[in-house]
Amino acid sequence: MRHTITHFYVLLRAENKSTLRKKIVVKKSLLSLAFGTFALGIVEFGMMGILSDIAADLNISIVKAGHLISAYSAGVAAGAPSLLFLRKLPLRKLMLLLAALIAIGNAMVAISPNYGFLLAARFLAGLPHGAFFGAGAIVCSRLADPGKGASAVAVLIGGMTVANLVGVPAFTFSCHMLSWRLPFGIVAIVGAATFIAIRCWVPILAPLPDSGMKGQFRFLSKPGPWLIYAGVFFGQASVYCWLSYIAPIMTRVAGFPESSMTFIMVLVGAGMVFGNFYAGRLSDRYSASLVTAVIATLTVGMMPMVYLFASSKIPALLFAFLAPALLFGLGGPLQYLIVRYAKGGEMLGGAGIQIAFNVSNATAAALGGAVIRHGFGLASPALAGIPCAIIGAIALFILHHRETHTIPSTR
Numbered sequence: 224m225r226h227t228i229t230h231f232y233v234l235l236r237a238e239n240k241s242t243l244r245k246k247i248v249v250k251k252s253l254l255s256l257a258f259g260t261f262a263l264g265i266v267e268f269g270m271m272g273i274l275s276d277i278a279a280d281l282n283i284s285i286v287k288a289g290h291l292i293s294a295y296s297a298g299v300a301a302g303a304p305s306l307l308f309l310r311k312l313p314l315r316k317l318m319l320l321l322a323a324l325i326a327i328g329n330a331m332v333a334i335s336p337n338y339g340f341l342l343a344a345r346f347l348a349g350l351p352h353g354a355f356f357g358a359g360a361i362v363c364s365r366l367a368d369p370g371k372g373a374s375a376v377a378v379l380i381g382g383m384t385v386a387n388l389v390g391v392p393a394f395t396f397s398c399h400m401l402s403w404r405l406p407f408g409i410v411a412i413v414g415a416a417t418f419i420a421i422r423c424w425v426p427i428l429a430p431l432p433d434s435g436m437k438g439q440f441r442f443l444s445k446p447g448p449w450l451i452y453a454g455v456f457f458g459q460a461s462v463y464c465w466l467s468y469i470a471p472i473m474t475r476v477a478g479f480p481e482s483s484m485t486f487i488m489v490l491v492g493a494g495m496v497f498g499n500f501y502a503g504r505l506s507d508r509y510s511a512s513l514v515t516a517v518i519a520t521l522t523v524g525m526m527p528m529v530y531l532f533a534s535s536k537i538p539a540l541l542f543a544f545l546a547p548a549l550l551f552g553l554g555g556p557l558q559y560l561i562v563r564y565a566k567g568g569e570m571l572g573g574a575g576i577q578i579a580f581n582v583s584n585a586t587a588a589a590l591g592g593a594v595i596r597h598g599f600g601l602a603s604p605a606l607a608g609i610p611c612a613i614i615g616a617i618a619l620f621i622l623h624h625r626e627t628h629t630i631p632s633t634r
Contacts (some may be wrong), residue, residue: 229497232353232423235466235565241598248621250338250421251424251540252362252366252424252425252426253366253378253379254374254420254424255417255420255421255424255425255590256318256359256378256379256421256422256425257362257378257379257381257382258380258382258413258416258417258420258542259318259322259325259355259359259382259414259417259421259442259510260355260356260359260379260380260381260382260383260386260418261382261383261386261390261413262325262329262382262386262387262410262413262414263351263352263355263356263382263383263389264345264383264386264388264390264391265386265390265394265406265428266348266384266407266410267388267415268361268387268391268392269384269391269395269398269406270291270292270295270345273394273395273398273399274400275288275579276398276403277341277403278442278527279290280403281337281338281341282514287338290342291341291342291345294345294349295344295345295346295349295578296346296349296581296585297346297349297494297549298345298346298348298350298352299311299349299577299621300351300353300578300581300582301346301350301373301497302349302352302353302354302574303347303352303353303354303357303542303571303574303577303578304352304360304450304571304574305350305353305354305573306570307439307571308358309354309536309570309581310570311437312335313428314358314361314362314365314366314428314429315362315398315421315425315426315427315428316447317354317358317359317420318355318359318362318421318425319418319421320351321351321354321355321358322355322414322418322421323353323414323416323418324347324348324350324351324413324417325348325351325355325410325411325413325414325417326350326411326412326417326418326595327334327347327411327414328344328345328347328348328351328414329344329348329407329408329411329414330407330408331343331344331348331409332345332348332404332407333404333405333408333411333564334404335404336479342597351455352575352577353574353575353576353581354570354574355574356379356380356558356569356573356574356576356577357569357570357572357574357575357576357577358470358570358574359573360379360558360559360561360573361562361563361565361569361570361573362425362428363375363376363378363379363559363560363600364376364559365428366426366499366517371507371554372492372507372508372559372562373502373503373507373511373556373559374503374504374506374507376555376556376558376559377499377500377502377503377506377555377608378503378508378561379555379558380499380503380551380554380555380558381496381499381500381555383495384492384496384498384499384551385492386497387491387492388493388496389489389490389492391435391488391492392485392488392489392492393406393407394406394410395463396525397409397480398426410537415488416555417455428441428546435479439554439561439567439568439570439571440568440571441567441568442564442565442566442568442572443565445516445564447564447622447625447626448561448564448565449570449573449620450621450622450625451557451560451561451564451574451576451621451622453577453614453615453618454519454557454579454615454618454619454622455553455554455557455579455580455583456554456579456583456586456613456615457583457611457614457615458515458518458519458522458550458553458557458581458619459550459554459579459580459583459587459617460524460584460586460587460611460615461519461522461523461526461551461587461608461611461612462526462529462546462547462549462550462608462614463550463583463584463591463608464528464587464588464590464591464604464605464607464608464611465529465546465586465591465604465605466491466546466547466550466587466603466610467584467588467591467592467604468591468592468595469486469487469543470486471540471601472533472539472601472602473487473543473572474603475578475601476533476534476539476601476602477533477534477535477536477539478536479536479539480544487543488541490543490544491538491543491544492547493533493544494544494545494546494547494548494550494551495542495548495550495551496551497544497548497549497553498547498548498549498551498552499526499551499552499554500554501552502514502515502518502551502553502555502556503555503556503559506555506556506559510626510627511556511557511559511560511573511624512556512560512622512623512626512627514552514556515552515553515556515557515560515619515622515623516616516619516620516623516630517559518549518552519553519612519615519616519618519620520620520631521614521617522546522549522550522608522612522615522616523609523612523613524614525542525545525546525549525570525604526541526546526605526606526608526609526611526612527606529542529546529605530602530603530605530606533601533602533605534600536601554576554580556578557576558573560622561575561576563572564597568615587608587611590604590607590611591603591604591607592604593607594607596607
């Protein structure tokens, strides 16, 4: 009897050690992927604040400098379909390739001798963006414990939220104080560090079952993925209509001094981190489709309040935190959901989320600018976001209803 108890105790300790080792491997793997999304977040959002520096250095107009943002977005859109041709690669090899492109693309940006080279380098730097998120979400889902998939994907998205919180302000400051080339060189180093971390920490994972070229698109014949894409596009646009013009709204409507914008943008970044983290937790505890539907509904109620209290300092600061929290509360759960709904085309489905996200941002900025140009006032972009929020909420509630009331094969 005593021998049996001792044997059982030894087995239990061995099992606990094995479980602990697995958890450590998973955490290191997720952290290595978050390094990559941190770098991607900096180069995507950081460019907006340094266009004047680049224009002055290269002796080009602000309009031409603005094309560098478009070049990156074009790279994001072009890079996503490349997953169709890379689908047979083992997942770790694919992530290593994408991390290498992050490093190479941004190193080329840092050493660009002229505008044409810089434009091409920005396109190259954008190529791995959507693919990294798409393939990364699959890796997270595979590594996560049962029922923890949404939280794992939230770690992936978390790299981008932390980039907005600390990376982008540091990026912008160093560009203004030193040189716009130096931060891109640092991002290239982060990309190289991501490559090393993935090589050391992410375990070897088998490639996804190959469903053929046509099979990659088969998931698009069902309504579920389209409802997810609608939730991403309209849900993101609802807040980005306002967020794209947050600087003039805060300074010229709410009356904050220009010097306070650094603090306000840190508050925005903190909201992104908060929303992404807790939405992932809630999605694992309840349902990702329900959580996103509720978040979209809260956005419908909040955007009119953002407009009505735009000239009041304390409410304006509160919404500078809450609106981005709701914005990034959608991203992680929807990235997780598309992996479930895009069977046979998981990589393409995941990359499609990033395409919808980038197109939504561009559309939202244009929509917000249009209402300002037509004389509705600087605070009016929040009103433009209301119809987008309503459409996004409807799409996500339909998705949740179908998830709970229909059989999986018809979703």
